[in-house]
Amino acid sequence: MTARDEILARLRTALADGPPPVEVPRRYRRVDDRPDLVEVLIDRLVDYRAVVHRGIGALTGLLAEVDRLAVPTDLPADWLAGYAGQVRRDAPPLSPAELDVVDAVLTGCAVAVADTGTIILDAGPTQGRRALSLVPDRHICVVRTDQVVGLLPEALTRLDPRAPQTWISGPSATSDIELNRVEGVHGPRRLEVVLVEA
Amino acid sequence: MNRPAVDRSGTGGAVAPATGGGRIRTPLPFPTMAARAVADTQLRANLHRATRTIRAKRARVVDEVPDWQALRDAGAAIKADVQRRLPELLEQFEASATAAGATVHWARDAAEACRIVVELTRAAGAEEVVKVKSMATQEIELNEALEAAGIAAYETDLAELIVQLGEDTPSHILVPAIHYNRAQIREIFQRRMPDAPADLGDEPSALAEAARAHLRRRFLSARVAVSGANFAIADTGTLVVVESEGNGRMCLTLPETLISVVGVEKLLPTFTDLEVFLQLLPRSSTGERMNPYTSMWTGVTPDDGPQDVHVVLVDNGRSAVLADPVGRPALSCIRCSACLNVCPVYERAGGHAYGSVYPGPIGAILSPQLTGVADNASLPYASTLCGACYDACPVKINIPEILVHLRQQAPHPVAEKATMRVLAWVMRSPRRWAAVLRLARVGAGPLGAYRERRSGARTLRRLPWPASAWTRSRDLPLPAPQTFREWWEKQ
Numbered sequence: 273m274t275a276r277d278e279i280l281a282r283l284r285t286a287l288a289d290g291p292p293p294v295e296v297p298r299r300y301r302r303v304d305d306r307p308d309l310v311e312v313l314i315d316r317l318v319d320y321r322a323v324v325h326r327g328i329g330a331l332t333g334l335l336a337e338v339d340r341l342a343v344p345t346d347l348p349a350d351w352l353a354g355y356a357g358q359v360r361r362d363a364p365p366l367s368p369a370e371l372d373v374v375d376a377v378l379t380g381c382a383v384a385v386a387d388t389g390t391i392i393l394d395a396g397p398t399q400g401r402r403a404l405s406l407v408p409d410r411h412i413c414v415v416r417t418d419q420v421v422g423l424l425p426e427a428l429t430r431l432d433p434r435a436p437q438t439w440i441s442g443p444s445a446t447s448d449i450e451l452n453r454v455e456g457v458h459g460p461r462r463l464e465v466v467l468v469e470a
Numbered sequence: 471m472n473r474p475a476v477d478r479s480g481t482g483g484a485v486a487p488a489t490g491g492g493r494i495r496t497p498l499p500f501p502t503m504a505a506r507a508v509a510d511t512q513l514r515a516n517l518h519r520a521t522r523t524i525r526a527k528r529a530r531v532v533d534e535v536p537d538w539q540a541l542r543d544a545g546a547a548i549k550a551d552v553q554r555r556l557p558e559l560l561e562q563f564e565a566s567a568t569a570a571g572a573t574v575h576w577a578r579d580a581a582e583a584c585r586i587v588v589e590l591t592r593a594a595g596a597e598e599v600v601k602v603k604s605m606a607t608q609e610i611e612l613n614e615a616l617e618a619a620g621i622a623a624y625e626t627d628l629a630e631l632i633v634q635l636g637e638d639t640p641s642h643i644l645v646p647a648i649h650y651n652r653a654q655i656r657e658i659f660q661r662r663m664p665d666a667p668a669d670l671g672d673e674p675s676a677l678a679e680a681a682r683a684h685l686r687r688r689f690l691s692a693r694v695a696v697s698g699a700n701f702a703i704a705d706t707g708t709l710v711v712v713e714s715e716g717n718g719r720m721c722l723t724l725p726e727t728l729i730s731v732v733g734v735e736k737l738l739p740t741f742t743d744l745e746v747f748l749q750l751l752p753r754s755s756t757g758e759r760m761n762p763y764t765s766m767w768t769g770v771t772p773d774d775g776p777q778d779v780h781v782v783l784v785d786n787g788r789s790a791v792l793a794d795p796v797g798r799p800a801l802s803c804i805r806c807s808a809c810l811n812v813c814p815v816y817e818r819a820g821g822h823a824y825g826s827v828y829p830g831p832i833g834a835i836l837s838p839q840l841t842g843v844a845d846n847a848s849l850p851y852a853s854t855l856c857g858a859c860y861d862a863c864p865v866k867i868n869i870p871e872i873l874v875h876l877r878q879q880a881p882h883p884v885a886e887k888a889t890m891r892v893l894a895w896v897m898r899s900p901r902r903w904a905a906v907l908r909l910a911r912v913g914a915g916p917l918g919a920y921r922e923r924r925s926g927a928r929t930l931r932r933l934p935w936p937a938s939a940w941t942r943s944r945d946l947p948l949p950a951p952q953t954f955r956e957w958w959e960k961q
Contacts, residue, residue, distance in 0.1 A: 273485075274576070275575075275576040275577060275578050275582060276564075276576040278485055278578055279560075279576055279578060279734065279783070279785045279789065280557045280560065280561070281484065281485035282485050282486065282487045282488060282785065282789035283487070283556050283557045283560070283734070283785075283789050283792060284484070284557050285484040285485055285486055285487055285789075285793070286487040286789050286790070286792035286793035287553075287554065287556070287557075287792065288484075289795050291550075291553070291554040291795070291798075292554075293551075293554070294547050294550045294551040294554060295547065296544055296547040296548050296551060297540070297543050297544055297547060298540075298544055299537070299540040299543065299544070300537040300540040300541045300544055300746070300749075301536070301537045301540075302745075316759060320762070365773065368689075368690040368691075368724055369690060372686075372690060385760075387759070388752075388759040388760035389759060389760065390760045395771070395774055401771075401773065401774035401775070402719070402723045402765075402774055402775055403723050403724060403774075403775075406716070406719050406720065406723055406724075407690075407724075424745050424748060424749055425742075425745040428741065428742060428744060428745050433703065433706040433708050433741035433766070433768065434570065434706060434708070434768045435768075435771075436765075436766065436767045436768070436771045436774055436775055437764075437765070437766040437767075438719065438763065438764070438765055439748075439760070439763065439764035439765075439766075440762065440763060441758070441759070441760035441761065441762050441763075442762050443762070444714070444715055444716040444762055444763070445714050445715070445762045446628045446674075446678055446714050446715045447645065447714065447756050448627070448628040448629035448632070448645055448647060448715075449628070449647075449652055449655060449674040449677055449678070450516075450519065450520055450523070450651060450652060450674065451520045451523045451524045451527075451645060451648070452523070452674055453758075454674040454675050454678050455675075456675065456678060456679070456682070457628060457678045457681065457682055457714075457715035457716055457717070458626070458682055458685065458686075458689065458715050458716035458717045458719075458720055459715065459716020459719055459720075459762070459763060460716070
């Protein structure tokens with residue numbers, strides 16, 4: 273008997289008492305009725321030491337201090353308007369070593385969850401593959417206000433489960449030493465969010 | 471180590487559920503281990519401070535969620551549904567993950583799971599692996615198996631790294647190095663991390679920076695990563711890993727080969743069910759609204775992340791847990807460790823006293839069920855039954871109820887069993903009970919009066935063996951001269 277068949281047989285034997293069907297009560301909130309979701313998002317992001325800027329114009333100032341910038345292949349051209357530094361486009365794919373020496377990466381996102389301060393990347397438009405937003409030490413992420421939802425259940429309906437996802441809530445952090453949160457371990461140590469009107 | 475558990479099914483010839491092996495047994499009884507831990511004042515200070523911190527953080531972020539109880543109800547029900555349909559959901563997961571390009575393996579027990587990971591690592595031509603913190607791989611003692619096969623395993627979670635460098639074992643589900651304070655961690659880094667800066671301070675930020683520098687090159691060049699998974703989604707074949715530091719993202723994204731070791735109970739029926747669990751887990755475990763990073767992948771994504779993706783589904787005793795209708799909900803555990811942080815016993819004894827990789831209240835019910843109660847008979851007693859764990863549990867596992875249930879199954883001394891049988895016989899009849907009480911009152915009357923004159927209380931301080939087991943840590947009260955009923959009738 274293969275391990276697969278044996279395990280499945282064990283589990284079927286274990287359920288010989290025939291547990292009754294379960295009705296899952298979904299009485300939790302599925303829609304956020306707060307009117308000021310963008311303000312909630314900003315509050316949560318700042319709480320986790322992300323830096324928040326408003327308006328696409330803020331990008332110019334942010335990028336002025338970046339010499340080498342990694343970007344996904346489909347980044348909108350106007351996000352780089354006036355940028356004088358070196359643009360490293362991810363085509364052909366940049367190696368981990370190449371990504372390790374850029375100063376920052378600039379991407380968009382798929383959805384942002386106000387209630388938890390979470391930005392979700394699903395490798396969709398303006399986001400690139402996962403390594404791109406991981407290896408550089410500084411992540412600059414553009415979030416459109418129409419991408420902001422209130423609660424997690426609202427975000428899930430906008431996502432394709434089969435796309436690789438990275439959910440980001442603040443910069444890399446650890447609570448492993450005396451359970452105090454410290455920002456900056458292996459992921460990008462700086463997370464900067466640029467909020468733009470849709 | 472692997473053997474059929476008690477067959478409660480009455481199905482006779484069917485394949486019986488089996489108990490598991492690995493690091494899930496207490497080498498010594500809990501009271502022996504706990505006595506050593508309690509004597510370590512530094513350990514107690516570290517644990518007190520850490521659990522107090524995390525309790526306050528959790529309370530703050532749980533209190534701000536108006537529908538927390540509704541989320542708990544949903545979480546408990548989804549997990550009960552998973553347990554009821556586990557065989558079919560596993561088959562569904564296998565089919566979806568395979569269709570998405572992953573290879574699914576099955577392991578009956580710890581040894582078989584380790585063998586599969588060793589073979590896959592060798593097939594990938596690697597002599598080292600980077601690891602994401604995972605309870606399943608700790609449970610099956612994978613690092614030891616890899617080392618025996620000549621493969622170096624590098625833990626990349628900060629706390630796991632501390633424990634690995636310190637040649638220690640984890641003492642907490644979420645923060646394996648909770649028993650160390652910052653000064654002790656600096657000392658371990660200076661002693662065992664060759665590239666640690668000479669002037670390394672003990673601020674957490676400096677220690678985190680040292681870990682970053684130490685692991686950076688390893689991440690960028692690793693060819694094989696080993697992870698666990700917090701959730702496995704049956705209808706899509708998706709795996710989910712929840713973490714904080716980014717070491718998980720590094721391991722799950724950069725290597726060519728990814729091997730994930732997943733307990734069979736980790737399934738959720740649908741992707742939508744994550745809307746419940748990704749709200750419950752971070753607030754319960756680290757006391758955050760959301761953990762910094764959550765990664766999800768479904769098989770292989772062309773040109774993005776590992777192109778050689780494996781999932782090892784592990785039983786190792788879970789079928790035995792499933793076989794007990796009362797103990798079954800222990801499989802609902804999402805390893806948040808909220809029950810550890812609120813437990814008065816854990817706070818004083820620490821994780822090592824439980825022997826198993828699963829400490830605290832959940833460990834006291836999970837470990838004995840995974841191994842069979844006889845092999846971990848002291849663990850169901852490692853609790854005061856205060857119920858704080860049940861209140862804190864995000865999936866509403868009634869831990870006190872299962873503790874009592876397992877105590878009934880644990881072996882008991884002949885004398886204790888005989889005493890309990892006699893007592894049960896006496897208490898079954900009001901007439902016998904009243905007669906025995908009367909007898910005890912009359913018999914103890916003079917002694918009680920004497921003790922009251924001598925010490926001001928009708929109690930005995932010290933009894934001869936074997937009753938000394940009782941009076942070693944508490945006084946024995948003597949029957950009162952008058953029962954409540956007698957007093958009431960006189961009023």
